[in-house]
Amino acid sequence: xxxxxxxxxxxxxxxxxxxxxxxxxxxxxxxxxxxxxxxxxxxxxxxxxxxxxxxxxxxxxxxxxxxxxxxxxxxxxxxxxxxxxxxxxxxxxxxxxxxxxxxxxxxxxxxxxxxxxxxxxxxxxxxxxxxxxxxxxxxxxxxxxxxxxxxxxxxxxxxxxxxxxxxxxxxxxxxxxxxxxxxxxxxxxxxxxxxxxxxxxxxxxxxxxxxxxxxxxxxxxxxxxxxxxxxxxxxxxxxxxxxxxxxxxxxxxxxxxxxxxxxxxxxxxxxxxxxxxxxxxxxxxxxxxxxxxxxxxxxxxxxxxxxxxxxxxxxxxxxxxxxxxxxxxxxxxxxxxxxxxxxxxxxxxxxxxxxxxxxxxxxxxxxxxxxxxxxxxxxxxxxxxxxxxxxxxxxxxxxxxxxxxxxxxxxxxxxxxxxxxxxxxxxxxxxxxxxxxxxxxxxxxxxxxxxxxxxxxxxxxxxxxxxxxxxxxxxxxxxxxxxxxxxxxxxxxxxxxxxxxxxxxxxxxxxxxxxxxxxxxxxxxxxxxxxxxxxxxxxxxxxxxxxxxxxxxxxxxxxxxxxxxxxxxxxxxxxxxxxxxxxxxxxxxxxxxxxxxxxxxxxxxxxxxxxxxxxxxxxxxxxxxxxxxxxxxxxxxxxxxxxxxxxxxxxxxxxxxxxxxxxxxxx
Amino acid sequence: xxxxxxxxxxxxxxxxxxxxxxxxxxxxxxxxxxxxxxxxxxxxxxxxxxxxxxxxxxxxxxxxxxxxxxxxxxxxxxxxxxxxxxxxxxxxxxxxxxxxxxxxxxxxxxxxxxxxxxxxxxxxxxxxxxxxxxxxxxxxxxxxxxxxxxxxxxxxxxxxxxxxxxxxxxxxxxxxxxxxxxxxxxxxxxxxxxxxxxxxxxxxxxxxxxxxxxxxxxxxxxxxxxxxxxxxxxxxxxxxxxxxxxxxxxxxxxxxxxxxxxxxxxxxxxxxxxxxxxxxxxxxxxxxxxxxxxxxxxxxxxxxxxxxxxxxxxxxx
Numbered sequence: 013x014x015x016x017x018x019x020x021x022x023x024x025x026x027x028x029x030x031x032x033x034x035x036x037x038x039x040x041x042x043x044x045x046x047x048x049x050x051x052x053x054x055x056x057x058x059x060x061x062x063x064x065x066x067x068x069x070x071x072x073x074x075x076x077x078x079x080x081x082x083x084x085x086x087x088x089x090x091x092x093x094x095x096x097x098x099x100x101x102x103x104x105x106x107x108x109x110x111x112x113x114x115x116x117x118x119x120x121x122x123x124x125x126x127x128x129x130x131x132x133x134x135x136x137x138x139x140x141x142x143x144x145x146x147x148x149x150x151x152x153x154x155x156x157x158x159x160x161x162x163x164x165x166x167x168x169x170x171x172x173x174x175x176x177x178x179x180x181x182x183x184x185x186x187x188x189x190x191x192x193x194x195x196x197x198x199x200x201x202x203x204x205x206x207x208x209x210x211x212x213x214x215x216x217x218x219x220x221x222x223x224x225x226x227x228x229x230x231x232x233x234x235x236x237x238x239x240x241x242x243x244x245x246x247x248x249x250x251x252x253x254x255x256x257x258x259x260x261x262x263x264x265x266x267x268x269x270x271x272x273x274x275x276x277x278x279x280x281x282x283x284x285x286x287x288x289x290x291x292x293x294x295x296x297x298x299x300x301x302x303x304x305x306x307x308x309x310x311x312x313x314x315x316x317x318x319x320x321x322x323x324x325x326x327x328x329x330x331x332x333x334x335x336x337x338x339x340x341x342x343x344x345x346x347x348x349x350x351x352x353x354x355x356x357x358x359x360x361x362x363x364x365x366x367x368x369x370x371x372x373x374x375x376x377x378x379x380x381x382x383x384x385x386x387x388x389x390x391x392x393x394x395x396x397x398x399x400x401x402x403x404x405x406x407x408x409x410x411x412x413x414x415x416x417x418x419x420x421x422x423x424x425x426x427x428x429x430x431x432x433x434x435x436x437x438x439x440x441x442x443x444x445x446x447x448x449x450x451x452x453x454x455x456x457x458x459x460x461x462x463x464x465x466x467x468x469x470x471x472x473x474x475x476x477x478x479x480x481x482x483x484x485x486x487x488x489x490x491x492x493x494x495x496x497x498x499x500x501x502x503x504x505x506x507x508x509x510x511x512x513x514x515x516x517x518x519x520x521x522x523x524x525x526x527x528x529x530x531x532x533x534x535x536x537x538x539x540x541x542x543x544x545x546x547x548x549x550x551x552x553x554x555x556x557x558x559x560x561x562x563x564x565x566x567x568x569x570x571x572x573x574x575x576x577x578x579x580x581x582x583x584x585x586x587x588x589x590x591x592x593x594x595x596x597x598x599x600x601x602x603x604x605x606x607x608x609x610x611x612x613x614x615x616x617x618x619x620x621x622x623x624x625x626x627x628x629x630x631x632x633x634x635x636x637x638x639x640x641x642x643x644x645x646x647x648x649x650x651x652x653x654x655x656x657x658x659x660x661x662x663x664x665x666x667x668x669x670x671x672x673x674x675x676x677x678x679x
Numbered sequence: 680x681x682x683x684x685x686x687x688x689x690x691x692x693x694x695x696x697x698x699x700x701x702x703x704x705x706x707x708x709x710x711x712x713x714x715x716x717x718x719x720x721x722x723x724x725x726x727x728x729x730x731x732x733x734x735x736x737x738x739x740x741x742x743x744x745x746x747x748x749x750x751x752x753x754x755x756x757x758x759x760x761x762x763x764x765x766x767x768x769x770x771x772x773x774x775x776x777x778x779x780x781x782x783x784x785x786x787x788x789x790x791x792x793x794x795x796x797x798x799x800x801x802x803x804x805x806x807x808x809x810x811x812x813x814x815x816x817x818x819x820x821x822x823x824x825x826x827x828x829x830x831x832x833x834x835x836x837x838x839x840x841x842x843x844x845x846x847x848x849x850x851x852x853x854x855x856x857x858x859x860x861x862x863x864x865x866x867x868x869x870x871x872x873x874x875x876x877x878x879x880x881x882x883x884x885x886x887x888x889x890x891x892x893x894x895x896x897x898x899x900x901x902x903x904x905x906x907x908x909x910x911x912x913x914x915x916x917x918x919x920x921x922x923x924x925x926x927x928x929x930x931x932x933x934x935x936x937x938x939x940x941x942x943x944x945x946x947x948x949x950x951x952x953x954x955x956x957x958x959x960x961x962x963x964x965x966x967x968x969x970x971x972x973x974x975x976x977x978x979x980x981x982x983x984x985x986x987x988x989x990x991x992x993x994x995x996x
Contacts, residue, residue, distance in 0.1 A: 128862045148955050243764065340832075384745070388744075394797075399792060403785065403864065404788055405778075405782060405789060410782075414781055414785075417781055420829070421832050421838065424833060424990065424991050432991045436984065436988050437984070437988075438985045439826075439829060440822060440825075443822035443825035443826065444818070444822040446821070447819070447821035447822050448818045450788060450791075450814065450817065451814035451815065454795045454799070454810060456816075458796055458799035459799070462796060463744070463799055463800065463804070463807075464742060464802040536779050536832075536837050536838045536839050537776050537777075537779065537839065538778055538782050539777040540778040543777055545788070546756075546760045546774075547753070547760050547789075548756075550755070551752045551753050551756040553756075554755050554904060555752050558903070561734075561899050562735075562903075563733070563900075566734040566736070566737045567736055567737070567738050568743075569741065571740035571802070571803050572740075583804060584802045584804065584807060585799065585806075585807020585810070590814075592811070593811055593812060593815040593973075597815065640794070673943065
């Protein structure tokens with residue numbers, strides 16, 4: 013039943029794309045367009061949530077559309093329902109935000125029709141139950157989001173971002189196509205049911221292809237280069253969807269192929285996944301620290317958080333490969349809970365950056381500052397998101413990281429030596445990236461919202477509209493709720509985890525008053541609710557005591573300036589100067605950071621200059637040579653366009669003979 | 680009746696750490712002065728300072744925001760909860776299970792996050808430099824701490840401090856990994872509490888300072904809260920070392936009044952010993968340049984990682 017409702021919801025989204033295209037030029041178009049999306053997403057969310065709570069048997073649907081001899085298969089099982097919930101929760105938030113934020117859009121006709129299409133495509137990826145439908149929806153998702161990335165195509169940076177994005181997306185889809193080809197070769201059919209029942213011929217190859225295909229969409233290092241370019245280029249509510257939701261659809265694709273359709277995991281799969289995940293989390297956060305564009309900083313953090321999610325998935329693969337179902341369930345729960353958490357706080361943070369962008373027209377933190385006084389509610393919501401993503405209790409980011417750390421602590425049970433060395437190293441990288449994330453968000457929040465305004469635009473900012481504020485505060489509240497009451501969330505995850513690993517975490521809800529218990533025999537526990545209550549009570553108590561015992565008087569005065577009058581707000585710490593010590597410590601190797609000081613001689617009135625050069629080693633080492641190779645090959649092959657008809661015919665003949673020879677040798 | 684007793688013990692722990700924290704600070708200051716052949720302030724001076732600060736009027740910068748005014752109370756509360764989660768005189772208290780070692784570290788992280796933001800709120804360069812350096816040190820000290828937790832938890836089989844303490848008490852053994860962990864923990868404790876050689880708690884207005892630069896704009900009751908939080912943090916680290924590596928005398932659940940009294944007396948002794956060794960180290964070493972500190976902390980991170988790796992290779996290390 014819920015599966016049918018979900019498909020109707022997708023149909024509403026597709027229809028609203030058409031409606032939006034027709035009415036896009038009207039003044040109230042955004043209310044209708046985004047309102048329809050909001051309604052559809054809420055409906056889909058309720059249907060998937062209802063399914064998850066009841067956890068009935070999987071529901072299959074077969075529609076006579078698509079390829080003529082197969083039709084389209086759809087299926088709602090716990091995994092699909094969970095990701096449907098994540099997608100539509102993010103979609104509902106973004107739609108609500110966009111009802112207000114859409115007023116800043118100069119050309120709504122370039123955004124409004126593609127937005128519902130993008131949402132519908134993401135829903136279809138999750139619902140699809142055959143390779144053809146999955147790939148079609150996947151490609152539709154890429155194309156719709158590409159159209160949104162290049163919505164403001166007059167900016168050459170956006171065009172370049174769109175170009176790199178479409179190249180990487182096509183490459184990823186190619187890898188997925190090949191992966192489904194290998195799967196279909198052994199099962200003989202394109203529906204997931206057939207693939208599930210057959211045992212694939214080359215499971216390792218499928219893992220590699222799925223990792224490349226889904227990893228390039230999710231932003232795993234070294235396939236992440238498009239992500240920090242494309243996500244910030246789109247309008248902010250679309251950035252929120254791309255970072256918060258589309259990367260999760262990629263995680264879904266990986267989980268569906270590797271945990272569900274593929275055969276039993278081998279031990280080396282997890283080594284590969286954990287290594288890439290650890291590198292992603294560290295490089296993502298270090299990349300973020302070097303940015304001063306607020307939206308690009310957030311996009312780099314997506315790379316980091318995808319690393320944390322894949323670390324959980326890799327640990328789950330490792331435990332499954334060694335037949336340890338209970339720890340595998342813990343690791344998988346941690347990864348899935350982080351999927352939920354990241355979609356919440358990353359959407360929230362992108363909403364906040366969109367509100368700042370709408371109020372000031374600036375994305376560059378060096379031109380902002382002091383917004384907490386002008387936009388207090390936005391600042392509060394952004395602060396909540398920043399604390400959640402920095403894994404600070406009592407918010408939700410901490411819970412999923414705590415679960416991941418607990419999963420790492422069980423992993424000495426793993427017998428293979430490679431894992432014994434890689435897992436602690438990945439744990440150290442996770443801890444390092446969490447601490448660096450906190451530093452990065454002190455920088456992001458401190459430079460954007462605190463201090464004195466650096467430009468006139470920042471000084472004249474006004475609080476954003478009600479719809480956007482509602483979306484942000486609702487997301488902030490959900491971050492707090494998921495952090496304070498993680499038990500019910502993890503219980504709702506139990507059917508998903510049980511379907512994939514054959515075990516589940518111990519029932520959490522009412523055991524020892526809402527404390528989290530990672531595995532049954534563990535003695536570790538964490539209770540977000542009581543930590544929150546104690547901290548809140550301690551705060552209130554201290555305020556009460558201080559106000560009773562001590563003075564309540566407040567006097568305002570100028571800040572202490574050491575005798576020098578405070579000149580320009582530009583003398584404040586900027587984003588780059590905040591990150592300078594960290595750049596010196598970590599950036600010399602990772603980014604080949606070099607500082608060059610140009611100091612004019614005494615008597616010369618020119619200002620001194622400090623130039624910092626950073627290199628992207630992944631781009632320089634991997635993509636630049638690849639692009640150069642493609643250009644050289646294209647120039648060589650260019651000769652083939654200018655042959656005579658005889659030469660073409662002989663080429664065709666040689667190719668035919670060659671293929672026939674190949675076939676005869678093969679068989 | 681049992682419930683009442685348990686709650687009373689928990690309340691005693693919470694009030695105890697709060698009351699003892701300034702005393703520990705006064706003790707270390709006095710001891711340090713004596714080692715430098717000065718007379719030093721009286722033991723109770725930190726209490727008087729706090730009372731004086733609380734009674735004073737607050738002077739706020741013109742553009743100070745709600746975050747600047749609210750942060751000191753949250754910083755204090757988070758540090759207090761973290762300090763009360765570390766066993767001091769007894770284990771298995773009523774609420775000891777609400778957070779483990781990772782939660783303690785993360786609560787301190789919450790406090791530090793807000794303090795660094797408060798440092799940037801007024802928009803002076805001093806606040807910025809303090810926040811930036813504090814976050815640099817934290818970005819190495821916190822993972823080092825997590826690695827220490829890994830090492831201890833892999834030995835004891837749990838991240839819950841009460842359990843770790845009773846395990847360490849019952850299974851006394853010299854292990855390489857725990858040796859590495861205690862060295863790393865000492866380094867982290869010095870850095871986290873802004874002690875020499877990382878930072879100097881006694882300076883004001885010096886470009887090498889970190890913690891004091893961050894709180895430069897604070898005064899009155901706000902400063903009192905931050906100072907109290909700093910004192911609690913020092914107490915927390917000494918208690919942490921004591922309960923993991925010197926778990927003797929901790930009263931178990933349901934033991935008699937004598938056990939609790941012995942536990943409390945021993946705890947005072949442990950605090951004094953911890954303060955003594957810290958001060959001894961401080962007086963015998965010079966402060967480092969700021970960019971030497973990351974190397975110092977990276978050494979702690981590597982020690983912790985090495986301890987964890989050894990335990991992953993074999994549980995017997």
